[in-house]
Amino acid sequence: MREKVIFLVDMQSFYASVEKVCDNTLKGKPVIVAGDPERRSGIVLAACPLAKKYGITTAETLGSAKLKCPHVEVVMPHMQRYIDVSLQISAIMEQFTDLVEPYSIDEQFMDVTGSQKLFGNYFEIAKSVQKKILEDTGVYSRVGIGNNKVLAKMACDNFAKKNKDGIFKLDENNINQLWNLPVGNMFGVGRKMERHLQGMGIYSIGGLAKFPLDRLKKKWGINGEVLWQTANGIDYSPVTVKSHNQQKAIEHHMTLPRDYTDLKDIKIVLLELCTEVARRCRTKGYMGATVSCGVRGADFDYPTGFHRQVTLPIPTNYDMDIFNAAIKLFKEFWDGEPIRSLGVTMGNLQSADSYQIDLFDNYLYREQLNVVLDTIWNKYGRTAIYRASSLTGAGQANERARKIGGHYK
Numbered sequence: 057m058r059e060k061v062i063f064l065v066d067m068q069s070f071y072a073s074v075e076k077v078c079d080n081t082l083k084g085k086p087v088i089v090a091g092d093p094e095r096r097s098g099i100v101l102a103a104c105p106l107a108k109k110y111g112i113t114t115a116e117t118l119g120s121a122k123l124k125c126p127h128v129e130v131v132m133p134h135m136q137r138y139i140d141v142s143l144q145i146s147a148i149m150e151q152f153t154d155l156v157e158p159y160s161i162d163e164q165f166m167d168v169t170g171s172q173k174l175f176g177n178y179f180e181i182a183k184s185v186q187k188k189i190l191e192d193t194g195v196y197s198r199v200g201i202g203n204n205k206v207l208a209k210m211a212c213d214n215f216a217k218k219n220k221d222g223i224f225k226l227d228e229n230n231i232n233q234l235w236n237l238p239v240g241n242m243f244g245v246g247r248k249m250e251r252h253l254q255g256m257g258i259y260s261i262g263g264l265a266k267f268p269l270d271r272l273k274k275k276w277g278i279n280g281e282v283l284w285q286t287a288n289g290i291d292y293s294p295v296t297v298k299s300h301n302q303q304k305a306i307e308h309h310m311t312l313p314r315d316y317t318d319l320k321d322i323k324i325v326l327l328e329l330c331t332e333v334a335r336r337c338r339t340k341g342y343m344g345a346t347v348s349c350g351v352r353g354a355d356f357d358y359p360t361g362f363h364r365q366v367t368l369p370i371p372t373n374y375d376m377d378i379f380n381a382a383i384k385l386f387k388e389f390w391d392g393e394p395i396r397s398l399g400v401t402m403g404n405l406q407s408a409d410s411y412q413i414d415l416f417d418n419y420l421y422r423e424q425l426n427v428v429l430d431t432i433w434n435k436y437g438r439t440a441i442y443r444a445s446s447l448t449g450a451g452q453a454n455e456r457a458r459k460i461g462g463h464y465k
Contacts, residue, residue: 061178062295063166064200064208065149065185066217070162071102074141075131077194086110087129090118101133138162141193148188152181155295163212165205167295182223198222206291209243210234231289235262244286261287306342308332309399310452315354317394319387321450326386327379328446329400334375335433337402338426341409343371344402347381351390352397361397362389371406374422378402 067073071089076082086107090100098118110125121128142161149156152175155167168181175181182199189197199222200212211226214237226234240250242261256275258264265287272280285291308329316322326349337344346367353360364385368377382400432440445451 058169060167060203061169061172062202062205062208063168063178063182063185064159064202064205064212065145065164065166065189066198066200066212067145067162067189068196068198068217068222069102069104069108070142070195071133071138072104072107072131073102073195074138074193075134076104078137079131082129082131085129086112086125086127087131088112088118088121089131089133090121091133141195144193145189145195145197148192149185151188152185155297157295157297159209165208165295178225179223183221186222196222199224201225202289203227204289204291205293205295206243206286207289210289213243214241226289228289232262234289235260235265235287237261239264242283242287244283249283305348305401305403305405306333306336306340306344307399307401308336309350309397311397312395312452315394315396316398316450318450321448322386322395322398323383324445324448324450325398325452326382326400327375327443328452329398330379330382331375331442333400333402334373334378334426335430337373337405338408338430341407342402342405343373343408344378344405345371346402346404347378347385348399348401348403349382349385349389350397350399350401351386351395353391354394354396360391360393361395362391364389365401365403367404371404373402373408374426376422 072087075089076087084106086109087104088100088107089102090098100112100114100116100118100121103112103114103121107121107125107128110128112121112124112128118130122130138161142158146156146158146164149164149166153166153168153171157165159165166185168175168178171181172178175184178201182201186197186199189195198212198216198219200208200210200216201224202208202211207226211224214234215224215226216222237260238250239245239253239258239261240247242264245253253259253264256267256271258267264283267284269281269284272284274280276283310325310329312325316325346365348363348365350363351361366381366385368381372378378400429441
């Protein structure tokens, strides 16, 4: 059986690279893409290589970045532009294989196992992909290569990004290079998990790979086995074009422009979130039975908050059903401290083509109302109609309608 050849293609400083391509005056200058500091969203989303030389990193505050490099050029994000370029890059990759799976807006998997007879060996294909993306979009890409997705991802993150040619293959012949790295460098290990692993005496990826599997499973169950498999470069998931066809949940999350302390104001934003989740469910043809509400406190040094869920007796895609469940969870678990982030998720999805009805509830009326609202929104946009409460100082619906992923289009 032919060994799989999987690529993880990552775009270097994607947002910043796109901005520099679109604006020639930025050429040769340190550039960062950041949110709007006037709305307290001044976080660095991307920094070009020149900016990184000054020590600027993604996710630090705009103020901190400017202290490191006072002459840095700050560009507000243009999300629709990045989405368009990402789709263009997907089309380029599909010229080399029909198995292209987006992982994020700036990362995509490719299975080129069957493409080598047409386009050369894996290194030649990787160079061709890099060249084509650079010529067509102006964005430089790095390629991690492995015989599965997890090896390709770790090859890209830990080695290809540091290589001169931006290409690196990771397999059983050189996995020792991966094992020598700190355990925090492993895909799937965040800061919290890193501390847990270090508490067990595991400091390197190799240490995790050689740690007794039964002890990991006893502590974390199936997640313990996933950690062990990742450290050993084991991954059975295929590259598939259908990975995003069936959603497990639909979520809408909002980082608030200021601290919210008043329940009356929080309810306005929560209702807006539930309205958007319901609209997305209907657009995708789903109903959901599990409502989750998540909150993060305003103090980043001593984080507070919660994430709780409840299962409804009957699936729904009506905003007030979702809101009634979410506000009940909020009132039960909110500690009264100021909040800065709020999210609502609808899970346990099923097709809206057929559903159970309640004999004591006039669901037909709500369905007719949903049809009217969706028709107006689809024709005239999300700001064509919304609740009067969104016009208050707490409301965010009008501002959010101008954004994609929390950033201006």
